[in-house]
Amino acid sequence: MNLRRWGALGTAAVSLAGAMVVTGGATAAHADARCNWSWTTINDGAGAEGPGVARGHSHKTGNHYVADMFYNPDSRKYLWSWYADNNGGNDGDTKDTWFGSIACDYAPW
Known part of the structure; x- marks a missing residue:
């Protein structure tokens, strides 16, 4: 038994x-953090802060963009910080939020 x-x-x-x-x-x-990007428009919803162009990607669930980058000399990698473009919500804009980070072999800019 x-x-x-x-x-x-x-x-x-x-x-x-x-x-x-x-x-x-x-x-x-x-919805992923990745080591490649293309130009994408962020903050283009009604009521959002002024639209801008960023290094990122777009898909059905929204836009993600690289907001900052840090070089780690120990690993010799660049840590890309991805953010979610939250330009929706009741007020037309919601503060963008950290989505994730990934270690890449090169800088995004």
């Missing part, structure tokens, strides 16, 4: 792990 329960728990754990991998991959595919 105990062995059967552990077997069922193991099967459930493997199924859950597989689901997490699929979900994680799907999430990363449409």
Whole structure:
């Protein structure tokens, strides 16, 4: 009886792990921090602060842009800080938020 329960728990754990991998991959595919960019317009919604052009990317879930960069001499990598362009909400604009960081081999500018 105990062995059967552990077997069922193991099967459930493997199924859950597989689901997490699929979900994680799907999430990363449409909203990611990456080491490449193209020019994108940010803050172009009604009521937002003045629109601008930034190094980033656009997709269905919104715009992300590189707001700052830090060079780490120990790793010899550039840490790009990505932000979400939150130009929506009740007041027409919401403060942009940190999205994530990634270590890259080169600077974004």
